[in-house]
Amino acid sequence: MTTPKIILTCGEPAGIGPDIVLAVAAKTWPAHLICVSDRDMLGARARQLGLDITLTDYTSTDSPRAHVAGELPLVHIPLHSPVIPGCLNPDNAGHVLATLDYAVELCRVGECQGMVTAPVQKSVINDAGFAFSGHTEFLADATDTEQVVMMLTAGDLRVALATTHLPLSEVPRAITKERLERIITILHQDLQAKFGIEDPRITVLGLNPHAGEGGHLGHEEIEVITPALELLKAKGLALVGPLPADTAFNPEVRENTDAYLAMYHDQGLPVLKYAGFGDAVNITLGLPILRTSVDHGTALSLAGTGNASASSLEAALSLAIDSTLRTMQ
Ligand SMILES: NC(=O)C1=CN([C@@H]2O[C@H](COP(=O)(O)OP(=O)(O)OC[C@H]3O[C@@H](n4cnc5c(N)ncnc54)[C@H](O)[C@@H]3O)[C@@H](O)[C@H]2O)C=CC1
Numbered sequence: 001m002t003t004p005k006i007i008l009t010c011g012e013p014a015g016i017g018p019d020i021v022l023a024v025a026a027k028t029w030p031a032h033l034i035c036v037s038d039r040d041m042l043g044a045r046a047r048q049l050g051l052d053i054t055l056t057d058y059t060s061t062d063s064p065r066a067h068v069a070g071e072l073p074l075v076h077i078p079l080h081s082p083v084i085p086g087c088l089n090p091d092n093a094g095h096v097l098a099t100l101d102y103a104v105e106l107c108r109v110g111e112c113q114g115m116v117t118a119p120v121q122k123s124v125i126n127d128a129g130f131a132f133s134g135h136t137e138f139l140a141d142a143t144d145t146e147q148v149v150m151m152l153t154a155g156d157l158r159v160a161l162a163t164t165h166l167p168l169s170e171v172p173r174a175i176t177k178e179r180l181e182r183i184i185t186i187l188h189q190d191l192q193a194k195f196g197i198e199d200p201r202i203t204v205l206g207l208n209p210h211a212g213e214g215g216h217l218g219h220e221e222i223e224v225i226t227p228a229l230e231l232l233k234a235k236g237l238a239l240v241g242p243l244p245a246d247t248a249f250n251p252e253v254r255e256n257t258d259a260y261l262a263m264y265h266d267q268g269l270p271v272l273k274y275a276g277f278g279d280a281v282n283i284t285l286g287l288p289i290l291r292t293s294v295d296h297g298t299a300l301s302l303a304g305t306g307n308a309s310a311s312s313l314e315a316a317l318s319l320a321i322d323s324t325l326r327t328m329q
């Protein structure tokens with residue numbers, strides 16, 4: 001078994017991304033960490049935080065070796081404008097996307113075994129004129145993947161989403177039988193491959209209150225969700241649902257569930273984040289590369305203060321390393 005190379009992106013430079021990447025670099029890790037960022041910005045943030053981190057130049061010929069606390073191999077991608085922590089600047093949106101492109105490429109060609117992302121400020125990327133709704137969709141495009149699945153994990157609670165960054169009014173139309181079949185199949189396969197769960201039990205939530213109340217509160221459960229589940233059950237997948245979302249997280253159902261599938265972002269993620277905010281991990285399933293991320297956003301007011309917790313980034317890195325080691329064995 002060899003040491004995996006994992007590439008870290010700092011996300012929005014005015015947010016806490018650089019802070020938490022530096023905090024991670026201050027510890028030892030059983031992986032070769034590489035950061036893609038702007039050298040001056042990262043050095044200045046380290047000084048502001050009082051962290052003694054030596055930024056070294058990463059070159060692709062560097063042999064994999066376990067991360068040494070206090071050193072951070074760096075690929076320098078310059079910012080377009082200087083950064084003031086906490087102050088968004090659309091000038092730097094191109095830089096943020098360039099760091100993501102670079103990380104994807106290193107994973108795509110096999111030089112890195114996974115990428116771990118710090119949070120981006122989606123709005124400032126849009127303000128700069130780029131179509132961008134999240135890493136999840138960006139990575140699907142960048143790797144020509146038709147369907148990916150966002151899943152967040154907090155301990156043994158896992159919540160995947162049938163739709164991601166979509167206005168609520170567009171959700172019902174987006175939930176089709178074909179989409180659910182594709183998403184549940186990816187979820188089933190990646191729970192096996194990335195989490196080592198042999199026969200994953202997936203609980204699927206309804207879209208409407210009380211899962212449609214037998215058709216009196218909406219028809220999507222009868223017309224779309226149940227037929228998709230029946231088809232997949234016939235193929236041997238262990239599925240339950242559609243269950244009413246408000247009671248599906250009770251202890252009895254949880255005990256018999258390896259992952260939930262929620263129909264939309266704010267149906268599933270508040271439950272997950274209530275249970276584990278700060279230690280949860282976001283993983284993109286269905287990609288040809290491995291990507292994990294934090295459970296939080298850019299927390300602009302904490303940038304450069306030393307008050308940002310790096311625990312979710314540490315959990316995301318640990319999951320990436322574990323998952324990589326499992327597939328490298
Ligand atoms: N993976 C990503 O790139 C994500 C990006 N975002 C983006 O972040 C931006 C801000 O989103 P918000 O909804 O305000 O969420 P947020 O997570 O940035 O902030 C919510 C609250 O949690 C606190 N917080 C967040 N992370 C923390 C940490 N590591 N340590 C201590 N406290 C922390 C913040 O101070 C704030 O009180 C938005 O543009 C959103 O799209 C949000 C989630 C994930």
Ligand SMILES: NCC(=O)COP(=O)(O)O
Nearest residue numbers: 134135136137269282293
């Ligand atoms: N709430 C999770 C989230 O928005 C993360 O999005 P992404 O940037 O990982 O696609």
